[in-house]
Amino acid sequence: MEKRQFQTESKKLLDMMINSIYTHREIFLRELISNASDAIDKRYFRSLTDTESGLPREEYEISLSVDKDAGTLTVSDNGCGMSAQELENNLGTIAKSGSQDFKTENNSDTVDIIGQFGVGFYSAFMVADKVTVTSKVYGADKAYRWESEGVDGYTLEECEKETVGTEIVLHIKPDTEEEDYCEYLDQYSLQRLVKKYSDYIHYPIRMDFETEKPVEGDSGKTEKVIERRTLNSITPIWKKPASEVTEEEYKNFYSSKYYDYEAPLKTLHYKQEGTVEYTALLFIPSHAPFDYYSKSYEKGLTLYSSGVMIMDRCADMLPDYFSFVKGLIDSSDISLNISRETLQQDYQLRTIAKAVEKKIKNELAKLMETDREKYETFFKAFGSQLKYGVYSDYGAHKELLQDLIMFISSNEMKYVTLKEYVGRMPEGQKSIYYACGDTPEKALRLPQAAAVKEKGYEILLLSEDIDEFTLQTLMNYEDKKFVNVSTDELDLATEDENKKLEKENESGKELLDFIKESVGGLNSVKFSNTLGGHPAALSSEGGMSIEMARVLSKMPDAGEGLKASLVLEINSSHAVTEKIKALYESDKEKCKKYCKLLYAQARLLSGLEIEDAEEFTSLVSELMV
DSSP states (O other): OOOBOOOHHHHHHHHHIIIIIOSOTTHHHHHHHHHHHHHHHHHHHHHTTOGGGOOOGGGOOEEEEEETTTTEEEEEEOSOOOOHHHHHHHHHSTTOOHHHHHHHHSOOSSSOOOBOSSOGGGGGGGTEEEEEEEEEOTTOSOEEEEEEOSTTOEEEEEEOOSSSEEEEEEEEOOOOSSOOGGGGGOHHHHHHHHHHHSTTOSSOEEEEEEEEEEETTEEEEEEEEEEEEEOSOOSOGGGSOGGGSOHHHHHHHHHHHHOOSSOOSEEEEEEEOSSSOEEEEEEEOSSOOTTTTSTTOOOOEEEEETTEEEEEEEGGGSOGGGTTOEEEEEOTTSOBSGGGGGGGGOHHHHHHHHHHHHHHHHHHHHHHHHOHHHHHHHHHHHHHHHHHHHHGGGGTTHHHHTTTOEEEETTTTOEEEHHHHHHTOOTTOOEEEEEEOSSHHHHHTSHHHHHHHHTTOOEEEEOSTTHHHHHHHHOEETTEEEEETTBTTOOOSOHHHHHHHHHHHHHTHHHHHHHHHHHOSOSEEEEESOOTTOSEEEEEESSOOHHHHHHHHTSTTOOTTOOOEEEEEEETTSHHHHHHHHHHHHOHHHHHHHHHHHHHHHHHHTTOOOSOHHHHHHHHHHHHO
16 A cells, blocks of 8 residues: 655644644643534534434534553544545645635534644644544545554555544554553543543543443442443533523532632623624632742633633733632634644734733722622732732733722721722822831821821821832822822921921931931931821831831842931920930930930831840830839
8 A cells, every 4th residue: 555645844743743732742632522523513514404414413422432452542423524535635734624624615603613723633643653544424435544653654545434424543652751651541531631621512522431330139249331421511601691500500610610618709701702702701719729829829711712621721811910810711713723832822812811801800890889898808818919910010000900909098997999088088188198017007006197197187008018019109099199108208287387397407406416326327317297296206218118128128139228218207396305305415325325215116116126125125224223
């Protein structure tokens, strides 16, 4: 029998197929099943106009069978079959797709063709050293057999086959040190692969299983029986109209798919039509997975093309700030082709990802408006991720996310959005004020925060490391600037009060310089009128706040330059200030000790550690005796 040669380009492509195109060898079964599904679709489509060529829909099936002794796996279907010429064209020329041709010639929504690029069949050579294809077209007297052992070429001959359709026999490669090919001869391994990749092929995928059952009437004996099983679910939940799916069905699907013991907080099930069509089933969890904020967490949506799984976690489908979303996308516009392993290059995928991002944002905004309690539950679990989204990529996504973020407010210690804060600002307030601390309660206890609150202004209480970086990235909201109460940007005094304070700082310059020299490490010391009943507090000058410096100092590669320019603010009208003024005139050594105690007190109020704890305790002890 004459051996025919692949074209030169086809040889190269086949070699690539076997060695590098697909990341996982197990993909081959998905490819062959998808091709079989297409073949059945073609026969069914033709039966709509030619009743003689069809079968009742319930009789179509794809069959798998294993012969361990011969080392073969067989995939067969009762689809349209291929003539000698079609075998030559479709299998003799790699990347020639009969499915693509059929789709082009029959532009109809009646049949959903999956494979379109013509390389999937050759993935079989990743696991088989010989592939035999036997096929018969309906109405033909003859069948034909195509056989190949890879790049060396193929043979094509006439043969006998009783039934219409195609049978593919894979002679599975022997095991190697690197690869256990024998798993493709194990029925339960094949069942797992069908469930993983082809669970929603809309024709039954069946296989005979050999099991043992008790012999009736004899409890001690068993007998081997052959049980034919359907391996796939056939109808996916997302293919049903949302109105026909119950909350319990959504919950059961979510729990079984994502191993979550709690029901999802919100389910999004919709079909998008237009330039790119797809169906989405998305879930917003009610709590963060244990590994969510770790490097081991993998984001992404499961990607299907007409019910065939292309990728388990397609990371490109979700931006990082929505990485908590779980679910899937099913689109017939994404081809089953060579690009499966490089889907980030796919235009349709990028279009879908953008639409999904917009949908998630809109649904979260709607949830905030319609069910505030549920949204706050969501925000407690994933709010930090939204804030990171504002901060990341130099604020490129801040417009998208700014109305989804919330902070605890000094107003009843409840969550408030930026829109709500600005909406209830009193007349005359020009800035959005915020204070930082380990907890909202500690932030509210800052001396400057008390002064802002006394003015009747609301304060955002920031307690997460990312919070201030988020506001600094936003810079302003509705033309209202964000002001940290512990910086030199805070200005609550009237013009007359500022003039009076300026004179006090000028007249007390000698004392203030003495305090600065006594304490050390300060950028400046000044009198302040924004400390309420507190004797002193720390603030900062320049772009680096105390809180930002504290957060950055915890980074592994933090340098010495990551420090805030500290300012010691002293309450000019406090009794402690009067005491220090008196000691400055009468006993400068004792005055220096008071200054150090005052500075230590200010550090504690600002949430900073005391620099010299031993000196501090000695000074306190000295005052106590």
